[in-house]
Amino acid sequence: MRVGRAVAGVAAVTLVLSLGGHSAGYAAPDPAVAFLTADAGLGYVREMTAGYATAVAEAGVRHTEAGPPIGDTARQLGMLEDLRREGRNGLAVFTWTPELLSGPMAATGEAGTPVIAVYSPPAEGSGVKLYVGNDNFALGEMLADQVASLLPRDAAGVVVLGTAVPGVQALDQRIAGLRSRLPRVRPGVRLLGPFDTKQDPAANLKSWELLVRSDPRALGFVGTGDRDARSLARLRNQSAGTWIAGGFGLDDIAVQAVRNGGYALVSPEPYVQGAIAGWLLAEHAKRNFPLPAGWIPTPAIPVTPSNAEMIMARQASTKRRADDARVVVRDVVSDLAGHLLPLSAAR
Known part of the structure; x- marks a missing residue:
């Protein structure tokens, strides 16, 4: 309301x-x-x-x-x-x-x-007195639903969370929304983190590489921002594993990852x-x-396999x-x- x-x-x-x-x-x-x-x-x-x-x-x-x-x-x-x-x-x-x-x-x-x-x-x-911005808690819930759609209803295991700028209210609220929603729709899922994944592009990619390597049996990995979304999309493209990934933004590699499957994305x-x-x-x-x-x-809008091509055309x-x-x-x-x-x- x-x-x-x-x-x-x-x-x-x-x-x-x-x-x-x-x-x-x-x-x-x-x-x-x-x-x-x-x-x-x-x-x-x-x-x-x-x-x-x-x-x-x-x-x-x-x-x-x-x-x-x-x-x-x-x-x-x-x-x-x-x-x-x-x-x-x-x-x-x-x-x-x-x-x-x-x-x-x-x-x-x-x-x-x-x-x-x-x-x-x-x-x-x-x-x-005036603020223009997302409901970031709701964005976290929206991404949680997208992630859940990629997991079986009886999925049991860990999803690892990361954030490139710890302590920032907007990103912390996205984590809070994920934490509130995902375990309710997938009760067997346990959330770890968020871990600091760094702002620098190279450091961000390295951080996610370490997290993926440290828990190869994890169900998935989810970040809070553009850098996380791009890094995870790149790693998932290179991986032979079955883990899923998710993030926020409109990075072209991330949108393409949605089209390829196993990747959840929400555009703020x-x-x-x-x-x-x-x-x-x-x-x-x-x-x-x-x-x-x-x-x-x-x-905000969820990016899905059905609308990814349209979003890519819009962004171009x-x-x-x-x-x-x-x-x-x-x-x-x-x-x-x-x-x-x-x-x-x-x-």
Whole structure:
């Protein structure tokens, strides 16, 4: 059940606005917005960034996308300070370390630049009132069902869990959802971990190689992010064993592994996350669209053998991704109150 509460005026404005629409009586002079990310080299971060940039560009607003190529919080802090000094009309932030960025994010808001948190819920003290991101606990449950579909009902044994960034709330919630759901639908399955599988691509692959080698009788191996999904897909392609694997993301090797069988995958749809945040900030900067307060849960989809080819075709087409995302964005922004949950419920 959705419990929505938008700021005053949202309902009226959303009746007027659609993608590319206008609200009367306000036009900011040469507005500009920005998106600050962590790990800009990751596939799903590039997806978020592309969705954001496309939505903002369609609104005719100048935009900047920035972020360190790896999880470097010190560099991200420096980039945040630079963007704040530039006096942007709006800023979206994805960070693995919301607590460490909470002070500068609060200062940004106090200086008059609205801030939206994307992917990771904002920390207390950041002053951020709006979060756009998945229900990660539900994503974990969704992947659990996909994994269960690959196992016999009477399966008995171990499934090993790994996470590339231990302690990050979004990824920890995916593990919690897996732990809550998988043993209920496959009572004979015991979960081990999560083990730290590292962010660096080579280290991540090596970590999973060691885990697979350490428990060759395991039923399967499941990770929480793009790097895990890619590494596990590569290892399963090379393996003569019968173990299954699972993960999150839209990595092309992982999607192909789904088509090959024995691989479970859930897409958090990061392009849509970025597009929603971009649309909201662009419309606020250009037309004073009132930003709501709360959490906008964004959709996720299971990748299955029946839809894998369609997803691969979508991902190969810039236009197709933008067109599909535009439908979701329009649905959300036309009824923001109906899509909002309290920020305290974000998980």
